[in-house]
Structure formats: structure tokens, C-alpha cells
Amino acid sequence: MTLTKRIIPCLDVKNGRVVKGLNFESIKDAGDPVELAEKYSKEGADELVFLDITASDEQRKTIKELVRKVASVIDIPFTVGGGVKSLNDARNILLYGADKVGINTGAIKNPKVITEFMELFGRQCVVVAIDAKRNYELKEDVNVISDGEKKFWFEVFIFGGKQGTGIDAIKWAKKAEKLGAGEILLTSIDKDGTKDGYDIILTKTIVESVSIPVIASGGCGKPEHMVEIFTESNVDAALAASIFHYETQGVQGVKSYLKEQKIAVRL
Secondary structure (H helix, E strand, O other), X not given: OOOOEEEEEEEEEEOOEEEEEEOOEEEEEEEOHHHHHHXXXXXXXXXXXXXXXXXXXXXXXXXXXXXXXXXXHOOOOEEEEOOOOOHHHHHHHHHOOOOEEEEOHHHHHOOHHHHHHHHHHOHHHEEEEEEEEEEOOOOOOOOOEXXXXXXXXXXXXXXXXXXXXXXXXXXXXXXXHHHOOOEEEEEEOOOOOOOOOOOHHHHHHHHOOOOOOEEEEOOOOOHHXXXXXXXXXXXXXXXXXXXXHOOOOOHHHXXXXXXXXXXXXXX
């Protein structure tokens, strides 16, 4: 039986509004999170991801009221991340109505927290978000990748893409899985907001390094990009923001197109 591929709209939230940037910078408004969430749920999105993108950077918790409101208008699995550091943060997010907790900076700072989440809430609730960027300064102990003439490695970034960690993304993905992650939300900072397609090399490399589901994120500008990422890598889901927020494509339209291209999706 073929597993269907998931299509996941993403709500990047800042100051209570959905926003969209380019390479994690130049943020612009994209709408009301509750209205957009309800719309995507009705249009047939498989899941929804809500990221409070400045929570870690601003050293604060995710906006609970907003999460609660979004949860009340949708009937699909719902992942929430942003500023999650402790069991208490994760518990609260699940109590507000989320089905899964996304953690990025908090997991890098304290990897043990992944195992704590898994033991208490179950592996299926733990989504480790990895924001990765190509680094052309090679060093010892990283997985060097060759793209034609250039050699590089993928570095993990934290605090909403603002701070490099010196950690190799492939190694971190493997470690996160070992510690108890149920899924990886993989975002290419290089591709974020560019609308010129997902980073196939990054996605394929991470998918082949782990056995848990991976969600591809960063760079989707049209349905063809989803076809490309599903065809070129064995990724489980494609996440997108711009193409849905700015009415370029509805979720249903995207899924119908994928079906025509022989990609197994749930209509």
C-alpha cells in the first residue's frame, strides 16, 4: 500500500499575525492565523504547523490564546513550536490544543529534553525542527557534500535562523532520532521564501540518514516544486507558506495537481 504524501500549510506567526520572509529575513504580513487555519483545514490540508518565529529569539513562550483559538477552528493534526524549552512548555502547548510539539533551539541547547518529551507524551508528539544552511567553510567532523564543483556541509541554525551552531545537520538529525524525535521538520534557510523550489540535496540527504518521517520546508513557489521534492526524495510531507497565504494556489488545487502527476495524496 502506498503511503499518501502530506501537504502542510505553515503559519509563521509574529506579534499575533501570520508573516512570511525571505531567508528568514524581510518579514511581511500574510494575514490572520485563525482565519487562515480554518480556511486550510476546510480546503483539505493534511496537517497544520504553527511556528511562533520570534519566541526563542525574544526569550518568551508561545502565544497560548492564539494557539487555543486556532485549535478550536480546525480538525486536522496541529503542530506548534516556538520558544519550547521544557516539559512544562510542551505540556502547555498540548493543553492549548496542539497534537504535536515542535522544538528547535530548545533541543540544541538541551538535547535530553527530546527524550523527556518522548517518554511523557509519546514519540508521535515530538517534532524536531532543523533549520539548516549551506556552509562552504569546510572543517573536520562534518559530512561534506559535493554539488558539482563546490563542496559544503549543512549547518544547523537556531534562534529563528539568526545564530549558527557549528553542528552538522545530518549528525543532528540522526542524534535527534536516537533521542526520541518522531518526526523532523527540515527547513532550508537558503531556500526560505525564494519560491524557486525546495533544497533537494538537503532533503534527500536527511531523509536517507534517518528512518523517521521528514517534512520538507523552504522554497516552495508552485505545485511543481512539490512534485519535484516528492519525486527526487522519499520525503513524507511538503510544507509551504507563500503559495497558500497569497492565494496563488488553494490546498485543494495543489493536491489535485499532485494527483494528476501520480503523487499519492489524500483528496
